[in-house]
Amino acid sequence: METPDIAAGLRPLDISTSSRAYLEAMWRRRDFAVAMPAESVRARHQNTFLGNVWHLVNPLLTVAVYLIVFGGLLGVNRGIPNYLLWLTTGVFAYRLTSNCVLGGATSISANLGLMRAVRFPRALLPVSVVIGEVMTFTFELGAVALVALGTGEGISRRWLALPLVLVVHSMLNLGGAFIAARLNDSYRDMQQIIPFVFRLLQFLSGVMYPIERYLNTSHAWLHRLIVWNPIVRILDLYRWVFLGTPINPMETLQSILLCAAILVIGFRFFVAAEYRYGRQ
């Protein structure tokens, strides 16, 4: 009774099984990924007097605290020319990673309303967090550049490499944001744990002191954690840009590959649970 072709135009609802269709659907919504963080920034600072100025003041105050403790009190700045700039670079760059991953973790739960109203590739939520963080980070880089000029470093041709460094850094951050987003959707407790993970990582990433000095630890796992920590190499790249500290090309290449791998793994890990997001 049924003519066979009435179902001819039908297709499955689920597109997350095809990476290509999924990426295309994301690309079509690129304007959304850019407009979205602007909204959250607006919402976040609506009620504070200084508003977006806090984006700069907050990390600068952090730099001041570390300068007093690690530079003044503990004296780890021995042997580091221009410790202020060295520290500033580390604090700002490290903060970008931790902001991206923590923001990625909450990107699903913070947008349940939007997810229930409109269907779109959910990966756009962590992506838009990272885009937003990168946009504010470019202003912060301006502050780092001012510190560089103020401490007599002068403008360098190496600054031209900054966009490339930021691309590598963003691959890592986006991969981390994807992983944190899925984990936090399954286990809401993650949100509480992630800040502590990043506090530990901060000490293992050479933000306030050169981590190489402590490589001869008696704990093999700690040694491995430091050597494989991609953030260490990323901070090296920023310090090479602003301070001209030498970098090892082989290690740099390794860390680029590692960041790319984390991005791909993170993306696949996130999309594999696409249809679970926001279903509570």
Added chain:
Amino acid sequence: MSPDPRQLSIRATDVTVDYEVRGDAKGGLRARLVDRSASRTTLVHAVRGVTFDVREGEAVGLIGFNGSGKSTLLSALAGVLPVTSGEVLVAEEPRLMGVGAALLSQASGYRNIRLGCLALGMTADEADDRVDELVEFTGLGEAIHRPLNTYSSGMRARVHFVLATAITPKILLIDEALAVGDRRFRATSRQRIEEIISGAGTLLMVNHSLPELRTYCERALWLDEGLIRLDGPIDEVIEAYSAEG
């Protein structure tokens, strides 16, 4: 009876939907660690195997008692809730209009509409072209620039309706959303829905007002505890349903 030549727009085959409810802890932390079945999430079998076809130009009402799985089924057809087993095939991306969700509650209605358009896949230019017309359609006047969390449910429904129909959908799913609107909004939205259906669109609608359902739909599905109890012309289904009720 001659076969209906119209193309299918939705084919649901043996669809089941379970979802988890969180925060309904049966015991303390120790119970959760010791006994996995005392976990924090409860599994709800909301839709337990439904099969049906919907054709282009068809308007179907979903009726059933509270908790019979109507809203869950609509969410699954819209792709915002995953099906646990079975398959949903669609001719076009379905658009769901619900009431519960606030989009970005701190942003204004205007910004929500623009952002919603972008999430639907419009470019920034396209969204800017459309947003004024959509805002006009909501009839919210100056209130459109107030944050969404100051809106009444009827005002929010207007924003949702505009988003659900911003890109003329081939498949429109409406979950109780029109019920909260006032008479004027119901009249304008009705006109828009009829335009969509007459353009070979498809409507699936949950509405507890049976007379209203009858004005939109010619066919009804009666869902009872996650299963289809009756599928047929709306008058027959309503009659059987009312006899039960």
